Amino acid sequence: MAFCSDLRLETGYVVIMVIILLEIEKVICDVRHMSSENIMCCCSEPSAENVRCQKCLQKGHWTYACTGKRKYVTKESRTKEMNKRLRLEEEKQRLQQM
Numbered sequence: 610m611a612f613c614s615d616l617r618l619e620t621g622y623v624v625i626m627v628i629i630l631l632e633i634e635k636v637i638c639d640v641r642h643m644s645s646e647n648i649m650c651c652c653s654e655p656s657a658e659n660v661r662c663q664k665c666l667q668k669g670h671w672t673y674a675c676t677g678k679r680k681y682v683t684k685e686s687r688t689k690e691m692n693k694r695l696r697l698e699e700e701k702q703r704l705q706q707m
């Protein structure tokens with residue numbers, strides 16, 4: 610029965626190889642996730658740890674899975690923004706004249 614046991618051994622090796630390859634792929638995925646947010650990855654599903662909820666702006670869950678309250682982001686008023694832009698333009702012109 611030497612042949613049988615050899616075959617079983619080989620199948621075992623294949624299984625181990627597949628497990629190792631899957632582990633390597635997982636590690637590569639983790640590294641990619643760490644390097645940048647919401648990157649397209651070989652994972653079929655992007656992990657929720659790396660997404661930002663659009664509702665409560667907290668990291669770690671999807672918007673549809675949100676249990677928090679909606680946060681309203683207070684944006685600078687339009688006039689304030691325009692003044693800032695004008696100041697920047699003035700600054701640029703001054704630098705060009707120098």
Ligand SMILES: [Zn+2]
Nearest residue numbers: 662665675677
């Ligand atoms: Zn949320």
